[in-house]
Amino acid sequence: MRVVIVTESFPPDVNGVAHCALQTVRHLTARGHAPLVVAPAPAPGTPAAAEVPCPAVPLVHVPSLPLPGYPQVRVALPSRRLVTALTEHRADLVHLASPFVLGVRGMAAAARLGIPAVAVYQTDLAGYARTYMGAGEAAAWRRIRSVHSAADRTLAPSGAALHDLEAHGVPRVRLWPRGVDTVRFRPGRRDAELRRELAPNGELLVGYVGRLAPEKQVELLAGVCGMAGVRVVIVGDGPSEPGLREALPGAVFLGRRTGDELARIFASLDVFVHTGPYETFCQTVQEAMASGVPVVAPAAGGPLDLVAHGRTGLLVPPRDAAAVRDAVWSLAADAQLRAAYGAAARTAVEGRTWEAVGEMLLGHYAEVLAARSVVAA
Known part of the structure; x- marks a missing residue:
C-alpha cells in the first residue's frame, strides 16, 4: 500500500x-x-x-x-x-x-x-x-x-x-x-543516582513532562511546590517557561529530554502529574504508566480512558490546583499505595x-x- x-x-x-x-x-x-x-x-x-x-x-x-x-x-x-x-x-x-x-x-x-x-x-x-x-x-x-x-x-x-x-x-x-514503547518506558529504568541528583535530601519526586504552554496549565503545580519533602521536576520547554519558573519556586527545570534519557526520568519519579484539561489522548500519561509510576490527571479528555481512578492513579477536577495538591499529598503519604498504583498502571498498558x-x-x-x-x- x-x-x-x-x-x-x-x-x-x-x-x-x-x-x-x-x-x-x-x-x-x-x-x-x-x-x-x-x-x-x-x-x-x-x-x-x-x-x-x-x-x-x-x-x-x-x-x-x-x-x-x-x-x-x-x-x-x-x-x-x-x-x-x-x-x-x-x-x-x-x-x-x-x-x-x-x-x-x-x-x-x-x-x-x-x-x-x-x-x-x-x-x-x-x-x-x-x-x-x-x-x-x-x-x-x-x-x-x-x-x-x-x-x-x-x-x-x-x-x-x-x-x-x-x-x-x-x-x-x-x-x-x-x-506506547513498553521496552523503552519501563520500571527498570529507575535510576538511584538521578534521584540523588534531583532530590539530594530524599524528597519525593513529582514530575510533569510536556510542552510549557498556557493550555497545559502547569502553574497548577504551585501548591505541590509548597509541600514539605516534595521536589517538583519539570521536563519540557515552551513559551510559558519564564513565568513558570517564577510560579513554581523550588522546581527543577530540566528542559527538553527525549529517548532513553526521558525514560530514565519517568521511571525515577514517585508521582507523575498532568495538568492540561485539553488532551485528546495524553501520551505522557501512558508513558508514565508504562514506567510504573502512579498518575494524577484531570478528569477530562484522554486521561479518562487511561487512568483508572483509585487503581492506577487519581483523577481530579480540571483546573483545580487544590485538588492536584491534595491528590499528590494522599500519594506522598502512602508508599504502599504508590507502589500498588504503579504496578497496576504498568499492567494496564502492557498490551498497548x-x-x-x-x-x-x-x-x-x-x-x-x-x-x-x-x-x-
Missing part, C-alpha cells in the same frame, strides 16, 4: 502529533508498505541528521514559518510540493495527521485527485481557541467539522474525543488510540504497544479502501 502521511508536525519536533506520525511511518515500513511523509520544514539551522529521523522513508518538506508567539511550532506555507508528492508517489491513501493548515490542503488535494483520506484527530483546537483567544470555539469546531467531514474516516484517540466529534456533527468517526496500534490502523485503512471499491463498482 502506498500511503502519503500529511502531518502538521514531524521530528525533530517533539510533540504528540510528530511522535504518532513517526510511529505510523515505522509500522508501515516494517509491514512492507510504502509511506511518504509531507511535513512543514524545520527551523533553519536544524542539524541535517535531526531532519531525517527515518532515512529509508521519503520526506517532503513544505516551506514554513514559525507560529507568532510560539516559534517551536512551524506553520506550512502554500506550496505545489504537496500535490506533486501525492501524484508522484501514486498514493493509494492519504493519512492526515491532525489536519489544521497543511492537512486542510492535503484533504483538498486528495479530494481533487480522488484518493481516499483518513483524518486523525489529535488536537483540541476549540480548547486552544478558548485558552489563547478567550473565544472562537464555535469557529474552531466549524473548521474541524469542515475538514473531517470531507475525509472517508476520522480516527479519534479516546472515547471523550470521539464523543466530542460526534456531538459536533463530524461523521464516520472511529476509535484509534495511541501506542505501537505494533498493536499499528495493526488497528491498517484495519481502518483496509475498511476505507474496501468501501471506496464498493462505491467505484
Whole structure:
C-alpha cells in the first residue's frame, strides 16, 4: 500500500502529533508498505541528521514559518510540493495527521485527485481557541467539522474525543488510540543516582513532562511546590517557561529530554502529574504508566480512558490546583499505595504497544479502501 502521511508536525519536533506520525511511518515500513511523509520544514539551522529521523522513508518538506508567539511550532506555507508528492508517489491513501493548515490542503488535494483520506484527530483546537483567544470555539469546531467531514474516516484517540466529534456533527468517526514503547518506558529504568541528583535530601519526586504552554496549565503545580519533602521536576520547554519558573519556586527545570534519557526520568519519579484539561489522548500519561509510576490527571479528555481512578492513579477536577495538591499529598503519604498504583498502571498498558496500534490502523485503512471499491463498482 502506498500511503502519503500529511502531518502538521514531524521530528525533530517533539510533540504528540510528530511522535504518532513517526510511529505510523515505522509500522508501515516494517509491514512492507510504502509511506511518504509531507511535513512543514524545520527551523533553519536544524542539524541535517535531526531532519531525517527515518532515512529509508521519503520526506517532503513544505516551506514554513514559525507560529507568532510560539516559534517551536512551524506553520506550512502554500506550496505545489504537496500535490506533486501525492501524484508522484501514486498514493493509494492519504493519512492526515491532525489536519489544521497543511492537512486542510492535503484533504483538498486528495479530494481533487480522488484518493481516499483518513483524518486523525489529535488536537483540541476549540480548547486552544478558548485558552489563547478567550473565544472562537464555535469557529474552531466549524473548521474541524469542515475538514473531517470531507475525509472517508476520522480516527479519534479516546472515547471523550470521539464523543466530542460526534456531538459536533463530524461523521464516520472511529476509535484509534495511541501506542506506547513498553521496552523503552519501563520500571527498570529507575535510576538511584538521578534521584540523588534531583532530590539530594530524599524528597519525593513529582514530575510533569510536556510542552510549557498556557493550555497545559502547569502553574497548577504551585501548591505541590509548597509541600514539605516534595521536589517538583519539570521536563519540557515552551513559551510559558519564564513565568513558570517564577510560579513554581523550588522546581527543577530540566528542559527538553527525549529517548532513553526521558525514560530514565519517568521511571525515577514517585508521582507523575498532568495538568492540561485539553488532551485528546495524553501520551505522557501512558508513558508514565508504562514506567510504573502512579498518575494524577484531570478528569477530562484522554486521561479518562487511561487512568483508572483509585487503581492506577487519581483523577481530579480540571483546573483545580487544590485538588492536584491534595491528590499528590494522599500519594506522598502512602508508599504502599504508590507502589500498588504503579504496578497496576504498568499492567494496564502492557498490551498497548505501537505494533498493536499499528495493526488497528491498517484495519481502518483496509475498511476505507474496501468501501471506496464498493462505491467505484
